[in-house]
Amino acid sequence: MNAFSTAVPAGRKKRGEGHTRREEILQAAKELFLELGYEATTIRRIADRVGVSAPALYLYFQDKEQMMLALCDQTFGYLIESIKEIEATVSEPRERIRRFGEAYLKFGLAHPDEYKLVFLGANLPESIRKLGHRMPTDDPTRPGIGGAVVFQRLVAILAEAEASGLKLNYPADTCAELCWMAMHGVAAALIMKPEFPWSNRDLLGTGMLDIVMKGLIRAD
Secondary structure, three states: OOOOOOOOOOOOOOOOOHHHHHHHHHHHHHHHHHHHOOOOOOHHHHHHHHOOOHHHHOOOOOOHHHHHHHHHHHHHHHHHHHHHHHHHHOOOHHHHHHHHHHHHHHHHHHOHHHHHHHHOOOOOOHHHHOOOOOOOOOOOOOOOOHHHHHHHHHHHHHHHHHHOOOOEOOOHHHHHHHHHHHHHHHHHHHHHOOOOOOOOHHHHHHHHHHHHHHHHEOOO
């Protein structure tokens, strides 16, 4: 190659394009995790799909667990943006709680592949499965923090509602878990059984939210 050539070797990004390469790696990892499962997916397979060498891939992620954590955070990032909008535009406590439930279901149905990977994926390593919704959120850069951030936002919304005079039937963190369990059930059913003759998909979501709101908030 001429010493002054501006050609870029195959598999390498030009200076300043590292972010693009990182996204390509995550996309390839997501596809393979969904196609083959987490355990069967190797670094070599991911590198081959991206079109780089395995050593080049290690410049961005130290292992596939780090890729999975990044995918989790990327997925929760979609939901966090919706929550920010709710917090900025909705002030009525009951409506805030309900809108959170709606946002969660919409998020799941809008990103079914990501939802399957993060919430319904099998054979994930214990180190990832143990990353619970109660992990500390004081370090926003910690890999895998997204789920805990979402959960703590919901707990805060419920606690603020209680402080405003709304009476909850259970502690705020328990209410948050119940809300997630209910909406996760609807999301998982609709995602995993898209061809099932459901009575009315929209009404199922609305109905579950009605049940959740009645169950969480004490009737005076």
